[in-house]
Amino acid sequence: MAGPSRYQRDLFGATVVSPALPSDYEPARPAHFQVADIYLAKGSIATPERRRFVESICRLYPEARVEERPDTPHNRIGLGERDALGLHQVGKQTLVFGELKTAVRFSKEEGNACPNYWHFSPYGFCPYGCKYCYLAGTQGVKLSPSVKIYVNLPEMLAEIDHVARRQERATAFYLGKLQDALALDPLTAYSTALVPFFAEHPWARLTLLTKSANVDRLLDLEHRGHTVLSWSVNPPEVSAIFEENVPSVDERLEAMRRVAERGYPVRAVMMPIIPIDGWQDIYTAFTERLIETVPIQRLTLGGICIYRGARQLMERKMGKGNAVSAHIDGRPRSNGDGRARYPGELRSAGYSAIIASARRIRPDLELALCLEEEALWESTGLLSSLGHCNCVL
Ligand code: SF4
Secondary structure, three states: OOOOOOEEEOOOOOEEEOOOOOOOOOOOOOOOOOOOEEEEOOOOOOOHHHHHHHHHHHOOOOOOEEEEOOOOOHHHOOOOOOOHHHHHHHHOOEEEEEOOOOOEEEOOOOOOOOOOOEEEOOEEEOOOEEOOOOHHHOHHHHHOOOEEEEOOHHHHHHHHHHHHHHHOOOEEEEEOOOEOOOOOHHHHOOHHHHHHHHHHOOOEEEEEEEOOOOOHHHOOOOOOOOEEEEEEEOOHHHHHHHEEOOOOHHHHHHHHHHHHHOOOOEEEEEOOOOOOOOHHHHHHHHHHHHHHHOOOOEEEEOOOOEOHHHHHHHHHHHOOOOOOHHHOOOOOOOOOOOOEOOOHHHHHHHHHHHHHHHHHHOOOOEEEEOOOOHHHHHHOOOHHHOOOOOOOO
16 A cells, blocks of 8 residues: 655755654554553644644543643653552553654664664553563663653654665664564554655665564555564463563464565564573474464574663562573673673573574574674574674664
8 A cells, every 4th residue: 555655855856755643544552551641741742743643542541541741751750659660560551652852873782793773762662561571671761661652753754764865775773672663553553654654765674573463554555675574472381471461472473474475574583582491392393383384584583681670670570580580690791781691501502402493494594693792693603694683684
């Protein structure tokens, strides 16, 4: 379905981008998001277009308390909880509309072998309840763990256009670093602005990561292969223990299959791999099922990479004996990126078993590691693929 072009010519014949907030759609309540409070923070209703957009979503939740806070930035809305776990739980039921002026950024990875990459944030955080969630421990989310919709999407796309034209080569813009990319799409229909924008762009490409099954809006969009959709997956046995209030693994696989049928490039990220009892057999069997169900282009593997705050939250929910904490390397590290991981030998053994089972079925499958050290790329035989992982092209 081709929509109106996001590009127009100015007086001198140069292309200018003119995206807008989605308006011609019916918002719908997404699964797995119970909304108790809604805040309209600074900038969220500053124009008639933004007000219309926000109000149409608020109408879906007549039972929620709605408060206008036009002078308060989205990350300064107090949620009335001091305890970290209580704050986290209230945040998951709080929807904040706001404006994020620094939404398009270049990553600053250090201490691991990841390439740096462009990413952007039309959402903040996520309504799902993964107990290992690394985002929950990042500085911004720890202090402000509400679910956020940033309404300056048109301005973000104009900036992406600007950045991509400066690069003058195909450049990925990643959505999923600081949020789930599709969990709130039933509310916003942002996909209907994003996919056509990237489809038409000469250089900008979209890569996104989700655990959502909300793909209905994507199916009929013209994408020209410029949007790469990736799913975060784990075997159902692992998901049952560590992923609460998320779409089931079966729902995710079905969503992947549906968009693959429509020609989207589809990828999978298996992360964090969690060494529960019998994990090697569980992971190799699931890898085979994944590859046989969906024609994925690339599979990226990763272990746990967790900051202290996120680990504390996880242990308050599950106890210190959970399978992640029980396997974290307790040895002091003098370098690296400050995230806790399993010991290198355990990571290497897990990745190697999964890689072998993937290669048995799909020798041509692209394989990569996420947030790993170069030594692990080498020990798993993937060194020649370094830099070709999920967030980039
Ligand atoms: S989907 Fe991602 S961001 Fe959301 S709770 Fe799970 S790990 Fe965290």
